[in-house]
Amino acid sequence: GGSFRGLRRTSDQDNFALAILIFRLLMMGRHPYDGVMHAGHDLTMTQRIQHFMYAYGPDARRQGIAPPPLGVAPAILPPPMTTLFERAFTRPVGSLTLRPTARDWHTALGDLFKSLSRCPHESAHRYFRDLASCPWCEFERKGLVLFVATQGRHDFDLAPVWEAILAVSSPGPAPAVVPPFSDG
Numbered sequence: 001g002g003s004f005r006g007l008r009r010t011s012d013q014d015n016f017a018l019a020i021l022i023f024r025l026l027m028m029g030r031h032p033y034d035g036v037m038h039a040g041h042d043l044t045m046t047q048r049i050q051h052f053m054y055a056y057g058p059d060a061r062r063q064g065i066a067p068p069p070l071g072v073a074p075a076i077l078p079p080p081m082t083t084l085f086e087r088a089f090t091r092p093v094g095s096l097t098l099r100p101t102a103r104d105w106h107t108a109l110g111d112l113f114k115s116l117s118r119c120p121h122e123s124a125h126r127y128f129r130d131l132a133s134c135p136w137c138e139f140e141r142k143g144l145v146l147f148v149a150t151q152g153r154h155d156f157d158l159a160p161v162w163e164a165i166l167a168v169s170s171p172g173p174a175p176a177v178v179p180p181f182s183d184g
Contacts, residue, residue, distance in 0.1 A: 012099055015101055015102070019084070019089065022109070026081075032055065032056065033048040033065075036068055036069070038066070040064070054086070054090050056075075056085070072135075078108075084108055087100055115129050121134065122137060122147070124147040124148060125147060
């Protein structure tokens, strides 16, 4: 709720920001604090972050938040990665800061890459090999398509798709944005 002018960021804040970016990349754009609030818990995103209301955390239900329906969840990842997310987004123990560092993420992402399996049904799908089945196929069965289906095809032509995108009419100029904070 204040100005960031003159604020010196700490390494812990940078570690938190990095964890947010990695979460959003792996969870198809979802924010770690973006969940379904239970009745009587109508908080802003800033308030959820301040209260460590990680929608996928072990205390989420008690805190009045649940993961969004039909969303990608960290459960599709290896347990060490879900542990890193919990360290990044839940309340620290005592005064110790346990947020993962860039080195922690580098190691975990490298291990994730080595542990990926190719889906036997869709060549565009890769998933953590210890899962019983491809989670992306399950999402598609529920109507949520997150990848362009290729079904083994190698003849995808981007040109007509791009033409269709360019044919969409502009909604017009963006409205003027008023900054929510003053510098004073």
